[in-house]
Amino acid sequence: MSILSGKNILLGVSAGIAAYKTASLVRLFIKAGAQVKVVMTPASIDFVTPLTLSTLSQNPVYSTFFDKKDEETEEWNSHVELGLWADYMLVAPATANTLSKMANGVCDNLLLATYLSAKCKVYFAPTMDLDMYQHPTTKSNIEKLQKFGNVFIAPSSGFLASGLTGEGRMEEPENIVSFIENEIMNGLPLFKKKVLITAGPTYEAIDPVRFIGNHSSGKMGFELAKTAASLGAEVYLISGPSHEVVTTSAIKRIDVVSAEEMNNAVHTYYKDMDIAILSAAVADYKPKNISDQKIKKSSDSMTIELVKTHDILASLGKEKKHQFLVGFALETNNEIENAKLKLQKKNLDLIVLNSLQDKGAGFKTETNKVTLIDKLNNVTEFSLKSKEEVAADIFNEIAKTIHA
The missing domain is CATH 3.40.50.10300 (CoaB-like)
Structure with a gap:
C-alpha cells in the first residue's frame, strides 16, 4: 500500500496545456488510496473540464470563491478550509504566471488563496515553453518557492506544444506520484530501518x-x-x-x-x-x-x-x-x-x-x-x-x- 493511503491530496491546476494530464494524476492518487480535491484557476477550465476531475476525484471541483446555487443564493468556497484539509498540496501544472504569483504573494484567484492558506507541504510541477522556463524570472521564482519550503518537481525535456523540443514538459503523472511518495518516505524517521x-x-x-x-x-x-x-x-x-x-x-x-x-x-x-x-x-x-x-x-x-x-x-x-x-x-x-x-x-x-x-x-x-x-x-x-x-x-x- 502506498504511503499516500488515507492522505488528503489537494491538487491545484493552472492554465497550461499539460492540464490534460491532471485526469491521470487524480486517478493515480485515488489508486494509491488518497482522498483528492481539485482547485482550478478560472482559465484552466478551458484545458480540462471540472466535470472530468470531479467525476474522477469523487469530490466537487473548486474554481471560484462563490458557487451560485440559484438566482438568490451563493455558497462560499473556503480557501482556509481547503488549505487546512490537505495533508499535501500539489500545483500541477504550474504555469509561469502561477509560479510568479505564488512566489510573490499575489492572490487573485481561489487556487492562490488556497496556496497561501495551506499549512501542509506544497509540491509544484512547472510546465511552459523552453524559453519561458529558462528565463531568469522563472528561475528566480522557482528558487524563491524552494526557499519557502515548497518542493520542486522538475520538468522533463521533450516535444513541447509550441513544436520546439527542450525543457519545459510537465513531468509525467506516474513520475510525479512516485516522486512525492519517495520524498515523503525519505523524510520519515524510520526510513530504511x-x-x-x-x-x-x-x-x-x-x-x-x-x-x-x-x-x-x-x-x-x-x-x-x-x-x-x-x-x-x-x-x-x-x-x-x-x-x-x-x-x-x-x-x-x-x-x-x-x-x-x-x-x-x-x-x-x-x-x-x-x-x-x-x-x-x-x-x-x-x-x-x-x-x-x-x-x-x-x-x-x-x-x-x-x-x-x-x-x-x-x-x-x-x-x-x-x-x-x-x-x-x-x-x-x-x-x-x-x-x-x-x-x-x-x-x-x-x-x-x-x-x-x-x-x-x-x-x-x-x-x-x-x-x-x-x-x-x-x-x-x-x-x-x-x-x-x-x-x-x-x-x-x-x-x-x-x-x-
Whole structure:
C-alpha cells in the first residue's frame, strides 16, 4: 500500500496545456488510496473540464470563491478550509504566471488563496515553453518557492506544444506520484530501518484438539507494526494466532503458532534488524509430551507435565549487537521494580510495563496504559490511551534515543 493511503491530496491546476494530464494524476492518487480535491484557476477550465476531475476525484471541483446555487443564493468556497484539509498540496501544472504569483504573494484567484492558506507541504510541477522556463524570472521564482519550503518537481525535456523540443514538459503523472511518495518516505524517521515486532499469543499443543494459550488478541503488536510502517520502516511482524489484519505491503507478516515456532522465526530475522519489539504473549511453559491422538476423558483428574519454553527476549539480549531491543512486562505487583529487573537482566534498551491493576489495559481491549522505562532507569508514565496512540508513544521514545 502506498504511503499516500488515507492522505488528503489537494491538487491545484493552472492554465497550461499539460492540464490534460491532471485526469491521470487524480486517478493515480485515488489508486494509491488518497482522498483528492481539485482547485482550478478560472482559465484552466478551458484545458480540462471540472466535470472530468470531479467525476474522477469523487469530490466537487473548486474554481471560484462563490458557487451560485440559484438566482438568490451563493455558497462560499473556503480557501482556509481547503488549505487546512490537505495533508499535501500539489500545483500541477504550474504555469509561469502561477509560479510568479505564488512566489510573490499575489492572490487573485481561489487556487492562490488556497496556496497561501495551506499549512501542509506544497509540491509544484512547472510546465511552459523552453524559453519561458529558462528565463531568469522563472528561475528566480522557482528558487524563491524552494526557499519557502515548497518542493520542486522538475520538468522533463521533450516535444513541447509550441513544436520546439527542450525543457519545459510537465513531468509525467506516474513520475510525479512516485516522486512525492519517495520524498515523503525519505523524510520519515524510520526510513530504511528494519523493524521486527512479535504479536499475539502462542498455542502450546496438548493433543490435536487442545492447547495451552492466553487471551492476547495481538492488537498491540499490530498497532506497533502499523505505526512503524507509517514512519517509513520495513516491518517484519511475527504473529501468533490472531484475527488482526495487515493492510500495507510495508509489513511482512510471518504467522506462527507455538513458542518454538516464534523463537525460530525471530532468530531467523533478528540479525538483520535495527529495532526489535517483542510484544507477543509467549507461553512460558509447554506440555512435555504431546499426544498424537485426542486424549479421552477417563478419570476425574489429569496431570500434564510442563517444561519451560525458550526465553526469546533473553536470548536476543545476549546476541544483541547494533539492535535497539524493546520488551514488554505484564505485572500484577511490584510493577516498577520487576520491570527494571527484567530490563537489566535481559539487556534491553526499553521496557514497556503493563499492569493488570489498571482498568482498560491488558488483553482484548482497545486501550492500554503503559509505563516506559529506559536503560538509564528513567520512568515515563502515560495515561490510558488507544493502542494506536500507545504505539505512537513507544516509537516517539525509540526515535528520541536512536536519533540522539
